[in-house]
Amino acid sequence: MISVEEARAMVLSGVSTLPTERVSLLEALGRVLAEDALSDIDVAPFDNTAMDGYAVRSEDTGGASEDTPVVLRVLDHIAAGSVPTHVLQPGTASRIMTGAPVPEGADAIVKIEDTEGLEAGGGAGGTVAIKRPATRGDHVRFRGEEVREGQVILSAGEVISPAAVGLLASTGNVVVSVHRRPRVAILPTGDELVDTDERPGPGKIRDSNSLSLAALVLAAGGIPVVHGIVRDDEATVRSAFLAAAADADVVVSSGGVSVGDFDFAPRVLAEIGSVTFHKVNMRPGGAQTYGVINGVPYFGLPGNPTSAYMGFEMFARPMLRLMQGISAIDRPVVRAVLAEGISKKPGRRQYLRARLEPITGRDDCVVFSVVLTGSQSSALMTAMHKANCLLVLPGDGREYPEGTIMDCLRIDVDESVGVLG
Ligand code: AMP
Ligand code: MG
DSSP states (O other): OBOHHHHHHHHHTTOOOOOEEEEEGGGGTTSBBSSOEEOSSOBSSSOEESSSEEEEOGGGGTTOOSSSOEEEEEEEEEOTTOOOOOOOOTTEEEEEOTTOBOOTTOOEEEEGGGEEEOGGGGOTTSEEEEOSOOOTTTTEEOTTSSBOTTSEEEOTTOBOOHHHHHHHHHTTOSEEEEEOOOEEEEEEBOTTEEOTTSOOOTTOEEOOHHHHHHHHHHHTTOEEEEOOOBOSOHHHHHHHHHHHHTTOSEEEEESOOSSSTTOOHHHHHHHHSEEEESOBSOBSOOOOEEEEETTEEEEEEOSSHHHHHHHIIIIIHHHHHHHTTOOOOSOOEEEEEESSOEEOOSSSOEEEEEEEEEOTTOOSSOOEEEEEOSOOOTTOOHHHHHOSEEEEEOTTOOEEOTTOEEEEEESSSOGGGOOOO
């Protein structure tokens, strides 16, 4: 049986990024920029003030203090969005509001708290007392500080964060080029399944995997295309798989991959495509089938909800990220202290659904404890819902007493966070 690492390497080798498309800025959030974005202007477009106050010539304010203020004549009142109409001469200042252009002749701003309006309340045509000396450049935000016209504001390969959306917006990039989102066909298989909007009759259950897998596809940046329930009949499975592969970048099915009498997926895959592997050394979800149908990657996930989830998390999610040009595909690993001892029979490597909690009472560093979130049956989803990590338990059958330091994969933070702990 192959290891998770070997299986991942097989699944991810040769994955290429999808073609690009041009989308509006908000649609680009979280996606990868496919070509460098340039700025069409200087940002800031002009020198402007970071404070409400007075634009001054710094040399005029030398020696100013609370007791010996310098009195300047006020030429102008410059609001944000307006254009100064006066050039500062020796002995003059202009009242100016945050974001307004610094007038010609001024080289510093004195904030309003360090001044006192005299004649005309310190407005245009009046006078102002300056109570603190200014240094050239004080509170001035300079033209082009963020970026110069024609320069790169964001490079190809960068993930578009909310801050990047702001940068792109300020530089005229309202439409950007990103890698296309992968279309993922989702095929639930099983004679016991009914649609989620139905109340299951005798012997039936709701098809919940289609929805949880669709949610996982969305969370990984893909577009879920949920197909109807596929019945456990070889010919039906075959035609459903072929139809799905004809219209998707990735096909994901759930159920029918084991050794049951009606588990047709591996057999059908071997017939219409190729099987790369059909078992992985992991629990839950060891009955992972992976292969290719007409050039389209196919994941045969087990039917048990947590097994299907795990197969998606470990193999499909990193593939979908690579297809979108996102290179960070490894969940951060945290080392944490076992809050309760664990002993399991020897067997496959286990990924236990668990919760990391910072240990309180330490302020020198963050130390996590880890505790299981409930029954680890692969048929149950509550423990997965409550989990923020997957506790890795080697299948060596050893007893892991309370206090042992264990590796945990954080599933609550993005892969781009990198290795933690
Ligand atoms: P299978 O992998 O087909 O043997 O199914 C394993 C278990 O998962 C069985 O108990 C199925 O009833 C259950 N199962 C299969 N498909 C789904 C689904 N789409 N939603 C929820 N449970 C499912
Ligand atoms: Mg089945």
